[in-house]
Amino acid sequence: MAEHELVAPEETRRDFLYVATGAVAAVGAAHAAWPFIDQMNPAADVLALSSIEVDLSPIEPGQQITVKWRAKPVFIRHRTEADIAEARAAPLDDLKDPEADEERAPRPEWLIMVGVCTHLGCIPLADQGEFGGWFCPCHGSHYDTSGRIRKGPAPENLTVPDYVFVDDTTVAIG
Amino acid sequence: MEGFLNNGLVRWFDSRLPVFSYVNEHLVVYPAPRNLNYAWNFGSLAGLALMIQIATGIVLAMHYTPHVDTAFDSVEHIMRDVNYGWYFRYMHANGASFFFIVVYLHVFRGLYYGSYKAPREVLWWIGLAILLAMMGTAFMGYVLPWGQMSFWAATVITKLFGAIPWVGESVVNWLWGGEGIDNPTLNRFYALHFLLPFAIVGLVVLHLWALHHKKSNNPLGIDYKGPQDFIPFHPYYTIKDAFGAGVFLIVFSIFLFYAPNYMGHPDNYIPADPLKTPPHIVPEWYFLPFYAILRAVPGKLDGVIVMGLSIGILFLLPWLDTSRVRSATFRPVFRWFYWILVLDIVVLGFCGANPPEGAWIDIGRAATAYYFVHFLILLPLIGWFERPLPLPDSIAKPVLSGGPAPAAAIARDKARGERR
Ligand code: HEM
Ligand code: FES
Numbered sequence: 001m002a003e004h005e006l007v008a009p010e011e012t013r014r015d016f017l018y019v020a021t022g023a024v025a026a027v028g029a030a031h032a033a034w035p036f037i038d039q040m041n042p043a044a045d046v047l048a049l050s051s052i053e054v055d056l057s058p059i060e061p062g063q064q065i066t067v068k069w070r071a072k073p074v075f076i077r078h079r080t081e082a083d084i085a086e087a088r089a090a091p092l093d094d095l096k097d098p099e100a101d102e103e104r105a106p107r108p109e110w111l112i113m114v115g116v117c118t119h120l121g122c123i124p125l126a127d128q129g130e131f132g133g134w135f136c137p138c139h140g141s142h143y144d145t146s147g148r149i150r151k152g153p154a155p156e157n158l159t160v161p162d163y164v165f166v167d168d169t170t171v172a173i174g
Numbered sequence: 175m176e177g178f179l180n181n182g183l184v185r186w187f188d189s190r191l192p193v194f195s196y197v198n199e200h201l202v203v204y205p206a207p208r209n210l211n212y213a214w215n216f217g218s219l220a221g222l223a224l225m226i227q228i229a230t231g232i233v234l235a236m237h238y239t240p241h242v243d244t245a246f247d248s249v250e251h252i253m254r255d256v257n258y259g260w261y262f263r264y265m266h267a268n269g270a271s272f273f274f275i276v277v278y279l280h281v282f283r284g285l286y287y288g289s290y291k292a293p294r295e296v297l298w299w300i301g302l303a304i305l306l307a308m309m310g311t312a313f314m315g316y317v318l319p320w321g322q323m324s325f326w327a328a329t330v331i332t333k334l335f336g337a338i339p340w341v342g343e344s345v346v347n348w349l350w351g352g353e354g355i356d357n358p359t360l361n362r363f364y365a366l367h368f369l370l371p372f373a374i375v376g377l378v379v380l381h382l383w384a385l386h387h388k389k390s391n392n393p394l395g396i397d398y399k400g401p402q403d404f405i406p407f408h409p410y411y412t413i414k415d416a417f418g419a420g421v422f423l424i425v426f427s428i429f430l431f432y433a434p435n436y437m438g439h440p441d442n443y444i445p446a447d448p449l450k451t452p453p454h455i456v457p458e459w460y461f462l463p464f465y466a467i468l469r470a471v472p473g474k475l476d477g478v479i480v481m482g483l484s485i486g487i488l489f490l491l492p493w494l495d496t497s498r499v500r501s502a503t504f505r506p507v508f509r510w511f512y513w514i515l516v517l518d519i520v521v522l523g524f525c526g527a528n529p530p531e532g533a534w535i536d537i538g539r540a541a542t543a544y545y546f547v548h549f550l551i552l553l554p555l556i557g558w559f560e561r562p563l564p565l566p567d568s569i570a571k572p573v574l575s576g577g578p579a580p581a582a583a584i585a586r587d588k589a590r591g592e593r594r
Contacts, residue, residue, distance in 0.1 A: 045251065
């Protein structure tokens with residue numbers, strides 16, 4: 001064979017082996033890389049914490065609690081009649097991110113939302129700001145009693161997470 | 175590579191920071207003896223193993239917590255919850271074993287072919303320093319999962335320093351950071367376990383520097399006479415090393431995926447209990463011969479000293495071996511004693527694995543004694559009395575006349591080279 005190659009060198013076989021080896025190495029490298037990337041994704045125990053149940057019975061009207069859900073604060077506010085009336089009275093045209101209060105709080109007395117400012121992630125302070133709702137101290141975003149952005153740099157309303165009422169005093173978030 | 179190096183942009187960069195010509199010099203056109211056999215694969219495999227340890231170790235470090243209350247649980251969290259966590263942990267634990275396997279084979283290659291002899295003494299010393307650093311790293315890594323074996327291995331090994339006269343106890347308390355092994359100990363072991371592998375990387379750079387300065391030894395153990403004794407590293411040894419890496423990874427995968435706990439000890443899946451020692455404690459397999467030597471010697475201090483000397487005398491090996499012939503291929507007497515030494519070390523390993531009772535005590539003592547007799551008495555004497563076989567004239571000669579296959583291959587490559 002070697003003698004034969006001296007006279008009529010055959011390129012194809014060696015070239016084929018060269019390309020095939022490179023291809024196998026490339027596929028192997030991609031397979032080896034994936035676990036290194038995936039190990040940084042949320043682990044099973046983290047994902048298992050993705051829904052929580054909260055007992056609402058101790059929260060009086062006008063009070064708010066903050067619970068931790070998926071590493072974030074969730075505000076649960078027992079709204080007063082005045083809060084609700086104010087939220088529903090606001091004309092949608094005035095809003096930066098128009099959304100009806102009825103959609104944000106199907107059970108009007110319970111406003112449940114992720115307490116993370118949609119600007120850059122600070123936690124807004126309750127019962128402050130020009131609209132009687134929340135005020136974010138970081139860069140001055142004002143939210144109303146429905147958690148909608150009314151003034152300041154935040155682009156969107158505070159996010160309402162998925163939740164269901166398991167019974168009248170228990171809510172399951174997530 | 176030639177074409178690449180002539181590219182204008184590459185030349186511009188290279189004249190300012192010569193990385194490309196450096197790679198070319200050391201991995202492409204680098205002249206390597208043309209007769210290296212597969213025993214020379216273990217160096218590159220050790221490098222691969224080191225990179226695997228560092229890569230998987232950094233992943234583990236992202237999920238591990240070095241605290242006595244949470245360390246064990248965090249390792250279980252890695253095993254059960256983290257995506258591919260089991261894969262990284264098993265790769266790291268088995269990788270440590272495979273690292274030692276390839277490094278031990280690398281060392282025994284050196285012992286067989288006389289690679290420690292002039293002019294490679296410093297290269298040999300750096301290798302021994304790497305071995306010591308690896309032992310420290312593996313020991314401290316083994317403590318991190320905070321199982322029963324972790325805890326009691328840490329106890330027994332740190333207590334060795336208690337044998338030092340006068341200051342022993344203070345030294346041990348200093349190592350522990352307390353009156354016993356506790357959180358401060360675990361924290362400092364973690365910090366050092368993270369640091370040492372990078373120190374090993376530094377030592378490896380020195381190792382390769384020394385190697386490329388004097389070039390590789392070879393199976394014939396004779397000096398090179400001229401360019402005909404060499405072939406370029408690439409493609410000949412890049413492909414040979416890549417093939418070796420493939421074989422290594424296959425064997426490694428068999429353990430990783432089908433027997434990941436084969437080389438481990440089940441007791442390390444019991445959380446550490448400072449109030450209860452397991453009935454039979456053994457170190458990881460790669461420490462067993464040294465453990466046997468430690469136990470063979472009566473007297474705490476003496477045992478520690480003799481164990482230290484078992485590696486210490488290897489630093490003097492270039493002078494203890496009085497023969498000027500390197501390769502065992504041409505040393506009929508040495509060759510026998512080489513294999514007896516290998517057997518002796520295997521026996522020591524078995525002694526280390528078994529409880530120090532009955533016959534194991536005597537066997538351990540005899541094997542320990544023989545180990546030192548080999549290096550301190552037999553080796554100098556064999557060098558003086560042995561009549562080596564005649565050495566070949568050059569590396570190229572036996573290779574080129576060794577049969578039609580290599581000659582034809584060289585001729586073919588010449589033909590290819592001219593065409594291009
Ligand atoms: C020379 C290289 C290394 C060797 C020989 C080595 C050896 C070991 C050993 C024997 C264990 C115990 C395995 C077990 O039983 O689970 C271990 C655990 C560990 N190593 Fe390494 N290692 C090395 C490099 C590294 C590096 C570079 C890092 C981090 C940057 C690292 C981080 C860890 C961590 C976090 C653990 C504890 C997790 C576990 O036990 O699975 N290692 N190492
Ligand atoms: S983060 Fe709230 S206003 Fe910027």
